[in-house]
Amino acid sequence: MSYKNKDNKRIDNSRTDFSILxxxxxxxxxxxxxxxxxxxxxxxxxxxxxxxxxxxxCENFIPKxxxxxxxxxxxxxxxxxxxxxxxxxxxxxEYKPIIEEYILKDFLNKNKKExxxxxxxxxxxxxxNKIEEILKKDKYEFDIHSIWTINDEKxxxxxxxxxxxxxxxxxxxxxxxNPETIKEDLSILLNKxxxxxxxxxxxxxxxHYKKLxxxxxxxxxxxxxxxxxxxxPEIYELFKNxxxxxxxxxxxxxxxxxxxxxxxxxxxxx
Numbered sequence: 001m002s003y004k005n006k007d008n009k010r011i012d013n014s015r016t017d018f019s020i021l022x023x024x025x026x027x028x029x030x031x032x033x034x035x036x037x038x039x040x041x042x043x044x045x046x047x048x049x050x051x052x053x054x055x056x057x058c059e060n061f062i063p064k065x066x067x068x069x070x071x072x073x074x075x076x077x078x079x080x081x082x083x084x085x086x087x088x089x090x091x092x093x094e095y096k097p098i099i100e101e102y103i104l105k106d107f108l109n110k111n112k113k114e115x116x117x118x119x120x121x122x123x124x125x126x127x128x129n130k131i132e133e134i135l136k137k138d139k140y141e142f143d144i145h146s147i148w149t150i151n152d153e154k155x156x157x158x159x160x161x162x163x164x165x166x167x168x169x170x171x172x173x174x175x176x177x178n179p180e181t182i183k184e185d186l187s188i189l190l191n192k193x194x195x196x197x198x199x200x201x202x203x204x205x206x207x208h209y210k211k212l213x214x215x216x217x218x219x220x221x222x223x224x225x226x227x228x229x230x231x232x233p234e235i236y237e238l239f240k241n242x243x244x245x246x247x248x249x250x251x252x253x254x255x256x257x258x259x260x261x262x263x264x265x266x267x268x269x270x
Contacts, residue, residue, distance in 0.1 A: 018053050
């Protein structure tokens with residue numbers, strides 16, 4: 001892993017890297033160190049295909065760390081595998097994961113419960129930081145035109161796409177978490193400027209409504225969430241799924257939101 005050629009560069013050989021990773025999978029977890037993580041990061045940035053390497057990493061190496069509850073190693077590896085690269089596609093830029101999209105999707109889906117249980121708060125923060133990094137480069141990347149809903153259905157893009165995967169990752173971690181432990185996180189998301197954070201928070205409140213309903217009502221105590229059209233898909237789902245739990249006062253508040261001049265369509269004169 002430490003070998004460098006005469007130009008002081010590592011040899012980029014995907015077959016060799018795959019063989020080394022297979023060896024690493026046999027090591028006791030307490031023998032895995034920074035040198036191994038650096039090797040994994042470099043190997044993922046190969047100019048060749050990394051299909052075999054990423055499959056071994058996501059199907060054997062990382063699950064072994066999860067099983068052995070190696071939280072610190074796992075968080076550092078999440079930072080690595082959730083990295084992205086920017087590619088020019090036609091007239092637009094596209095963000096792609098450094099590992100194949102469907103492998104990332106499969107890994108996150110299979111391990112979301114364990115990740116939430118072992119390092120939920122820290123793991124979700126990694127995803128949120130990735131979203132914020134991209135928004136600094138493109139403020140429109142996570143708007144409603146590219147992510148219609150935080151649910152998996154009716155997306156205009158493939159749910160394998162990196163931007164959707166990172167939103168889905170944060171969503172799934174919060175869904176699998178104890179609602180009492182994520183109240184502060186959701187409160188922070190609700191107060192962030194970009195709508196994607198508010199939408200994630202509303203979706204999670206919907207999922208844990210009985211425990212987290214106060215967060216929703218307190219957040220819009222003096223404002224109307226329907227004034228922000230990007231929030232409407234998640235608010236609609238929250239209303240639809242939890243309306244039987246609303247108090248009379250809350251129903252009056254919703255009716256008032258709907259009837260405000262900013263929300264309702266203005267009548268056009270003939």
